[in-house]
Amino acid sequence: MSKNPTTRRLKNGTKSSTNTSEITPIKRKRVAKPKNTLNNEGHNQTDDIEDLLKFNDKEIADIRASLLGWYDKNKRDLPWRRLNDDDGDKKAYGVWVSEVMLQQTRVATVIDYYDRWMKKWPSLHHLSLASLEEVNEMWAGLGYYRRARYLLEGAKKIVEDRGSFPRTVSSLMKVPGIGDYTAGAIASIAFNEVVPVVDGNVVRVLARLKAISTNPKDRVTVKKSLAGQLVDPFRPGEFNQALMELGATICTPSSPSCSECPVSVQCHALSLSHQGGLVTDYPQKVVKTKQRNEFSAVCVVEISESRTLLEGEQGTKRYLLVKRPNEGLLAGLWEFPSVLLRQDSEISVRRKAIDDFLKVSFNLDAKKTCKVILREEVGEYLHIFSHIRLKMYVEYLIINIKGSLVWKCVEYKDLSSMGLTSGVRKVYTMVQKFKENSLITDTAQVSEQTKSRKRR
Numbered sequence: 001m002s003k004n005p006t007t008r009r010l011k012n013g014t015k016s017s018t019n020t021s022e023i024t025p026i027k028r029k030r031v032a033k034p035k036n037t038l039n040n041e042g043h044n045q046t047d048d049i050e051d052l053l054k055f056n057d058k059e060i061a062d063i064r065a066s067l068l069g070w071y072d073k074n075k076r077d078l079p080w081r082r083l084n085d086d087d088g089d090k091k092a093y094g095v096w097v098s099e100v101m102l103q104q105t106r107v108a109t110v111i112d113y114y115d116r117w118m119k120k121w122p123s124l125h126h127l128s129l130a131s132l133e134e135v136n137e138m139w140a141g142l143g144y145y146r147r148a149r150y151l152l153e154g155a156k157k158i159v160e161d162r163g164s165f166p167r168t169v170s171s172l173m174k175v176p177g178i179g180d181y182t183a184g185a186i187a188s189i190a191f192n193e194v195v196p197v198v199d200g201n202v203v204r205v206l207a208r209l210k211a212i213s214t215n216p217k218d219r220v221t222v223k224k225s226l227a228g229q230l231v232d233p234f235r236p237g238e239f240n241q242a243l244m245e246l247g248a249t250i251c252t253p254s255s256p257s258c259s260e261c262p263v264s265v266q267c268h269a270l271s272l273s274h275q276g277g278l279v280t281d282y283p284q285k286v287v288k289t290k291q292r293n294e295f296s297a298v299c300v301v302e303i304s305e306s307r308t309l310l311e312g313e314q315g316t317k318r319y320l321l322v323k324r325p326n327e328g329l330l331a332g333l334w335e336f337p338s339v340l341l342r343q344d345s346e347i348s349v350r351r352k353a354i355d356d357f358l359k360v361s362f363n364l365d366a367k368k369t370c371k372v373i374l375r376e377e378v379g380e381y382l383h384i385f386s387h388i389r390l391k392m393y394v395e396y397l398i399i400n401i402k403g404s405l406v407w408k409c410v411e412y413k414d415l416s417s418m419g420l421t422s423g424v425r426k427v428y429t430m431v432q433k434f435k436e437n438s439l440i441t442d443t444a445q446v447s448e449q450t451k452s453r454k455r456r
């Protein structure tokens with residue numbers, strides 16, 4: 001049961017409060033009329049609560065007509081909207097990929113990723129034949145790689161089970177990684193099922209239309225009670241897109257353009273704002289959970305065939321990458337060897353942690369199995385995840401191996417095209433810069449000293 005109170009401004013500008021649980025309409029239990037709850041206008045507050053969760057027939061008809069008319073004229077030209085309506089499976093696949101990408105980042109960024117993805121895997125069948133490494137590589141930079149893995153697993157499952165896309169929300173939700181939101185988007189846009197789709201944009205628009213300052217995370221209230229009433233029975237997919245588009249382009253979180261809004265006449269938040277207050281008071285802002293700080297030591301290990309820094313510049317360079325566990329943060333992705341530290345630590349502690357890790361995991365021991373040619377601190381980098389602030393201390397280690405060991409080695413030329421996370425890429429860019437700025441000068445000096453020794 002939510003502890004967040006739901007607050008609505010009444011027509012006289014005062015606020016009425018109730019518990020979110022009281023207005024959740026799923027069971028449609030009539031809330032018992034509390035005693036002495038008449039407001040200043042003589043209306044019972046229970047009636048206000050009921051009103052909050054209902055559009056009347058005229059409102060529904062007007063909102064549908066205005067919104068669809070506006071969408072037809074103003075919708076953005078996006079690649080997944082150009083897919084042929086007659087090919088449901090192809091459309092469903094495009095909607096699925098684009099919706100999952102859009103959960104990660106902005107439309108402008110998604111377009112490029114989407115185009116490249118569709119070029120490589122133009123159909124569900126093509127995707128089902130891809131490897132996880134290929135998918136991760138294509139996804140690199142979007143973050144939250146579990147979503148990419150689910151796309152692959154989902155494609156495999158659909159192809160194995162039936163070969164064509166499930167067409168309803170209930171059947172779509174049996175596919176790995178397809179949840180309520182994505183299922184609604186696919187079913188309504190590709191197969192015309194009359195179901196609502198509720199993302200953050202839709203929650204905001206509906207909360208403002210009805211002047212509800214409920215916790216936006218409480219999407220059940222908004223979805224079942226409000227969005228479901230509005231979906232156009234003849235154009236459900238376009239209506240859902242129109243509502244999302246309105247939230248993304250006009251009814252934005254901090255500066256809505258109410259003067260350009262096609263549903264401003266039906267908007268209670270706008271009408272209440274004329275008596276004081278702001279439309280942006282709706283919906284209530286969610287207090288973000290605090291991110292925790294973590295610290296890690298990262299070591300970019302370059303394996304050289306040469307035994308000196310000078311020789312190494314000409315020889316083959318290989319890099320050691322470690323696969324992360326299949327569960328948890330960045331599951332199953334490759335990264336440079338790294339160790340999570342208990343706390344922010346000095347260089348000696350970090351190096352010991354890395355030494356222990358390399359020794360235990362790869363039998364790399366500077367005293368026995370390899371020779372250290374260079375070991376330098378490169379710098380530190382703060383990587384922000386939704387719930388973690390990870391400070392990474394990066395060092396660069398060049399070694400020459402004395403025996404034979406088994407691990408993943410990557411050619412220098414292949415490293416840039418691998419499916420590495422943006423954090424790993426950032427670390428590698430730091431090392432490249434470090435090499436450009438420091439090692440070239442050092443190498444030139446060593447070379448000069450060698451020549452000078454030879455001359456003597």
Ligand code: SF4
Nearest residue numbers: 251256258261264267
């Ligand atoms: S009138 Fe303003 S606040 Fe209301 S839905 Fe339109 S843009 Fe949003």
